[in-house]
Amino acid sequence: MATPVPGPPAHASAGPPDATAEHQEQFPMPRGGTADQPSEPIDWVTRAADDAIRHAGGQEALVHGLPEGRVVTCASGASPSGPIHLGNLREFLTPHFVAEELRRRGVAVRHLHSWDDFDRFRKVPAGVDASWAEHIGRPLSAVPDPWECHGSWAEHFKAPLREALVELGVEMVEVSQTEQYLAGAYTEQVLHAITHRDVIEEVLGKFRTKKAEPAPGSEQEAAALEDSVVEDDEPTAGAGSLARFPYRPYCRTCGRDTVDITAYDDESTDLSYTCTSCGDSHTTNVATQHEGKLVWKVDWPMRWAFEGVDFEPGGLDHSTPGSSYTVGKELVPRLFDFRAPSYVAYAFVGFAGMQKMSSSAGGVPTAADALRILEPPILRWLYARRQPKQAFDIDFGPEVVRLYDEWDSLARKAADPGKRDAQVLARERAVATSSAGTLPSPKVVVPFRLLSSVADVTAGSAELISRIVGDVGHAHDSVEDLEPRLGRAMTWMSEYVPASERTTVRETKDAERLASLTEDEELWLRQLLGRLPDRLELEETTALIYGVPKLARGMGLDDPPTDQVKADQKAFFGLLYHLLVDAERGPRLPTLFMALGAEKVRSLLTP
RNA sequence: GGGCCCCUAGCUCAAUGGGCAGAGCAGGAGACUUUUAAUCUCUUGGUUGUGGGUUCGAGUCCCACGGGGCCUACCA
Numbered sequence: 001m002a003t004p005v006p007g008p009p010a011h012a013s014a015g016p017p018d019a020t021a022e023h024q025e026q027f028p029m030p031r032g033g034t035a036d037q038p039s040e041p042i043d044w045v046t047r048a049a050d051d052a053i054r055h056a057g058g059q060e061a062l063v064h065g066l067p068e069g070r071v072v073t074c075a076s077g078a079s080p081s082g083p084i085h086l087g088n089l090r091e092f093l094t095p096h097f098v099a100e101e102l103r104r105r106g107v108a109v110r111h112l113h114s115w116d117d118f119d120r121f122r123k124v125p126a127g128v129d130a131s132w133a134e135h136i137g138r139p140l141s142a143v144p145d146p147w148e149c150h151g152s153w154a155e156h157f158k159a160p161l162r163e164a165l166v167e168l169g170v171e172m173v174e175v176s177q178t179e180q181y182l183a184g185a186y187t188e189q190v191l192h193a194i195t196h197r198d199v200i201e202e203v204l205g206k207f208r209t210k211k212a213e214p215a216p217g218s219e220q221e222a223a224a225l226e227d228s229v230v231e232d233d234e235p236t237a238g239a240g241s242l243a244r245f246p247y248r249p250y251c252r253t254c255g256r257d258t259v260d261i262t263a264y265d266d267e268s269t270d271l272s273y274t275c276t277s278c279g280d281s282h283t284t285n286v287a288t289q290h291e292g293k294l295v296w297k298v299d300w301p302m303r304w305a306f307e308g309v310d311f312e313p314g315g316l317d318h319s320t321p322g323s324s325y326t327v328g329k330e331l332v333p334r335l336f337d338f339r340a341p342s343y344v345a346y347a348f349v350g351f352a353g354m355q356k357m358s359s360s361a362g363g364v365p366t367a368a369d370a371l372r373i374l375e376p377p378i379l380r381w382l383y384a385r386r387q388p389k390q391a392f393d394i395d396f397g398p399e400v401v402r403l404y405d406e407w408d409s410l411a412r413k414a415a416d417p418g419k420r421d422a423q424v425l426a427r428e429r430a431v432a433t434s435s436a437g438t439l440p441s442p443k444v445v446v447p448f449r450l451l452s453s454v455a456d457v458t459a460g461s462a463e464l465i466s467r468i469v470g471d472v473g474h475a476h477d478s479v480e481d482l483e484p485r486l487g488r489a490m491t492w493m494s495e496y497v498p499a500s501e502r503t504t505v506r507e508t509k510d511a512e513r514l515a516s517l518t519e520d521e522e523l524w525l526r527q528l529l530g531r532l533p534d535r536l537e538l539e540e541t542t543a544l545i546y547g548v549p550k551l552a553r554g555m556g557l558d559d560p561p562t563d564q565v566k567a568d569q570k571a572f573f574g575l576l577y578h579l580l581v582d583a584e585r586g587p588r589l590p591t592l593f594m595a596l597g598a599e600k601v602r603s604l605l606t607p
Numbered sequence: 608g609g610g611c612c613c614c615u616a617g618c619u620c621a622a623u624g625g626g627c628a629g630a631g632c633a634g635g636a637g638a639c640u641u642u643u644a645a646u647c648u649c650u651u652g653g654u655u656g657u658g659g660g661u662u663c664g665a666g667u668c669c670c671a672c673g674g675g676g677c678c679u680a681c682c683a
Contacts, residue, residue, distance in 0.1 A: 425623090
C-alpha cells in the first residue's frame with residue numbers, strides 16, 4: 001500500500017515497521033496510552049472501517065487481522081434514473097472513504113458499485129418528450145436516450161458521474177444489474193427466494209401494519225379505525241398467493257414489467273403472466289430463462305449475500321422501519337444465510353445559494369456542477385468531515401468564498417503535526433486517495449476571494465488575472481500554478497454571482513459627470529492622467545493614486561498625508577469609482593487600474 | 608401512526624466511542640496615507656431548549672416534555 005497520508009506525528013508511535021499483523025494494532029487500546037503522545041484521532045470513517053472488519057472477521061479480526069486472502073467488500077448502489085446529484089454522491093463517497101481507510105491499514109478491500117439499471121423506468125421527467133411515457137415499466141437500460149448521446153437512458157446518467165468520480169479519485173468496480181440478471185448470475189438465489197416466498201411474506205408482513213401486536217381484543221378497535229388497511233388483506237392471505245410474488249418478469253412482448261402473474265409451478269419453475277399493457281400472455285421459466293428480477297426489498301439483501309458485502313451505506317429513507325434495509329437485515333439471514341452488512345444511514349444533502357439552476361437536465365446540481373466551482377479535495381471534504389447522519393447544504397452562492405477560506409486555514413493547521421485532530425484527519429481523507437494519489441490542488445494557493453474579485457474586473461482573461469495576482473504579492477511562475485482554483489473562481493464569478501453583485505466597468509464615459517467637475521476634481525484628474533504611464537506597474541500606480549491629492553495641495557508623492565489630504569483621498573476615490581464602475585465603492589483602485597489598463601482608464605476619465 | 612436529525616454567544620455553526628464550551632461574523636477599544644468582505648492587535652459576550660436520571664465528571668449517554676426540520680406508511 002502506497003500511503004500518501006502522513007503518519008502519526010510522534011516519531012515513537014510510527015508503529016513497528018515490520019510485522020504485518022502487529023500493524024493492525026491501532027484499534028482498541030486507549031489512545032495516548034503512554035504519557036504525552038498525541039492520540040490518533042477517530043472519526044466516523046474509522047468506526048465504520050472497524051465495523052466492516054468486524055463483519056468480515058469478527059472482533060478477532062480487528063485485533064489480529066483478517067485471514068489471508070479475505071477481501072473486504074464496501075458496496076454502494078444507485079439507480080441511474082436521472083441525474084446523479086450531490087445527495088446521491090454520498091452513496092458513492094461513504095463506502096469510498098471507508099475503503100480508503102481500510103487500504104491505509106493494509107487491508108485488502110474492494111469498492112463494489114451496483115448500478116440498478118434493471119429497475120423500471122418510472123416516470124418521464126420534465127423536459128423529456130411526453131412520448132417517452134411509452135417506456136414506463138421497461139428497464140432503465142432498455143429505454144433509449146432522449147438526448148441521443150448514449151446507448152440508453154441508464155448510460156446517459158452513468159457517464160457524467162463516472163467522469164466526476166475520476167476527478168474525485170474514486171475508484172470502484174462497477175456491476176450492472178441488467179447484465180447480471182440477464183446472464184442468469186443470480187438464478188440460484190432467485191429460485192431460492194421464490195421457493196421460500198413464505199418467509200419473505202412473513203417478514204414483509206410484520207412491517208405492514210401495527211396490528212401485529214398479540215392482543216386480539218384491541219385489534220378489532222384498531223381495525224375499525226383503519227378500514228383502508230383491511231381491504232387488501234384479503235387477497236394476500238394465502239401463502240401461495242401470487243400477488244406478492246418476489247420475482248417479476250419483464251413482458252416478453254413489450255418489455256414492460258406491467259404483468260399480472262397468473263401461475264407458478266414450483267416443480268417446473270414455469271411462471272405464467274399476462275401483461276396489462278399489451279395484453280399478451282407468456283410463460284417464462286425462471287431457472288432457464290432470465291427475463292426478470294427480484295423485487296427491490298429482496299433484491300438488495302440477495303446481493304449482500306451474493307457479493308459478500310461487509311459494509312454498505314443507505315439513505316435515511318432506506319433506514320426507516322419497514323423499508324428496505326430493515327427488511328433486508330431480517331431477510332438475509334433467514335433466506336440466504338448471511339449477516340447483513342455493517343451499515344450507516346446517511347442524511348440528505350441540500351443546496352443553497354443558487355440563483356441559476358444548473359445546466360444539467362434535472363435542476364438539482366450534480367457532482368460535475370460542483371466540481372466546476374470547487375476543487376476536488378474540497379468537495380470530498382464536505383462529505384468526509386460530517387458524520388453521515390448529519391444533513392448539510394452545499395452552497396453555490398457567497399458561502400463558497402467562506403468555504404475556501406476555511407479550507408485554506410485548515411491547510412495551515414494541518415501543517416503543524418502537533419495539531420493533528422479529527423478535522424485534520426478529515427482533510428487527509430479529502431486530499432488524496434490510494435489509487436489517484438494527491439488530487440489536483442493549486443501549487444500556489446491564492447485566496448479564492450482575491451481570484452474571483454480580480455476575475456470580476458478583468459472580465460475573464462486568465463493571463464491578466466495571473467499577472468495582477470502576481471503583482472499583488474502572490475508570486476507564481478505561470479497561470480498553471482494557480483489552477484485548478486483560478487478556473488473555478490472565474491466560473492463561479494460569471495455563473496453564480498448575480499450581476500448586481502459584480503463590478504460592471506462603464507462602457508462609455510459619464511460625460512455628464514465629467515462636465516460638472518468641481519475645481520478640485522478637475523485638478524485631480526488632470527494630475528492623474530498627466531502622470532499615468534501607458535504601462536502600469538502596481539507600486540507606481542498605487543503611489544500615484546494615493547498621491548494625486550497630495551500633488552494638488554503642493555506636496556510630494558511620498559509626503560505623509562495630512563488630515564486634509566485624507567479627506568481629499570476619500571472624495572477622489574469616490575469620484576474614480578463613480579467614473580470607472582458606476583458605484584460608490586469597488587475593488588481596490590490600483591488593482592482595478594491594472595485590470596482595466598491605462599488606455600481604458602484614460603478614456604473613462606477624460607472629459 | 609412510526610422513525611431519524613436538530614435546539615450551544617446577537618447571527619451562522621464547531622466541540623467525531625463522556626474529560627477545562629470554541630471559531631467566524633456582528634458589537635466594543637486601538638493601529639493604519641494602501642476600501643480585494645480593507646487589514647492587523649486586543650476585547651465584550653454562555654445556567655448548551657425544559658425537567659429528571661446515570662457518572663468522580665454530561666453539550667456529549669438514558670428517560671420525559673416543548674419547539675423546528677426531514678423521511679416513511681404495507682410500491683419497486
